[in-house]
Amino acid sequence: MKKITKHYTDTLNYELEKTARLMRMLSIQFFEKLQITLSIDEYAALDTISCHDGICQRDLAKLILKDRANTGRILNSLEDKGLVTRFVDTKNNRLVRKMAITEAGYKMLININKKIESYVFETKQIVTEQEIDAVYASLKRLRERFESMIELKI
Amino acid sequence: MKKITKHYTDTLNYELEKTARLMRMLSIQFFEKLQITLSIDEYAALDTISCHDGICQRDLAKLILKDRANTGRILNSLEDKGLVTRFVDTKNNRLVRKMAITEAGYKMLININKKIESYVFETKQIVTEQEIDAVYASLKRLRERFESMIELKI
DNA sequence: ATAATATTGTTGTAAATGCAACATATTTTT
């Protein structure tokens, strides 16, 4: 029996790219429609800082899936907007720039989350929460297995 | 019972980005190790042309998930390397640039696919074919459902 | 103690990407 390589458009990689891309477009469309004044990346950073108070830049970079350079730039923007404060501290005896969400940042986050609730509600009429959770869980399991094949350098 | 928005790092969107990103890194790493002289995008285009002979640029763009501009650039590169030929033809009475894979392109594809076989074999020791197929299928089902929410403009 | 290595963040730059504008040609509308 001859082995045949799958065509690109039939691979899991392709489906991942296509779905991730679609989700990105839906998010951007949604952010625009609801006139959310942050970019998706800024929102992701703000939300992540809010539940990791005092996180340093590199650790944030790992979480939001950006490199250190771009994470720094996103933080510059959030700081300019007064949503985040940065301060120098130490971590393992090393100087690092840590950060925390400000009062204004917290209000902004609450406000955006309120809008997102309605979006999530809307999508539940298309796909059930159970189905999303199931895909999420199986995807995560698979990803963690694949991660053993590579050393992430961020 | 209070509804609470999931944090960004716990969402399906996040898991999709993270997994897609990981797969991309694994692919690049693999292409480098095996000294494959095409980029992932060029390979994807070449493979897709090989099973859609005489496809036009716009239709290829849709399949490989690039916009028309970038698809044109990828094709320039593939044409320069002699792997693809482009010719003017008509589609619905309109002039379009169609393309086909060359002899050299086909040989290149066979060669790369042979290398990919070994990679696929390697990954099967990490994740079973069944599990990949299952994730692929559920992801595709979910994506198709979400697609009803947006009109793709490529 | 000195040198080599590692961690963290910034800056600069090249590549990738997306998007709008344009050119051309065809179809549809008025």
Add this chain to the structure above:
DNA sequence: AAAAATATGTTGCATTTACAACAATATTAT
């Protein structure tokens, strides 16, 4: 028939992204 809309591909530009080089400091090795 004329005008408007649509389809296709290219060009140019602005944004994003990745990556390497650097600066500063701390740890580890020799």
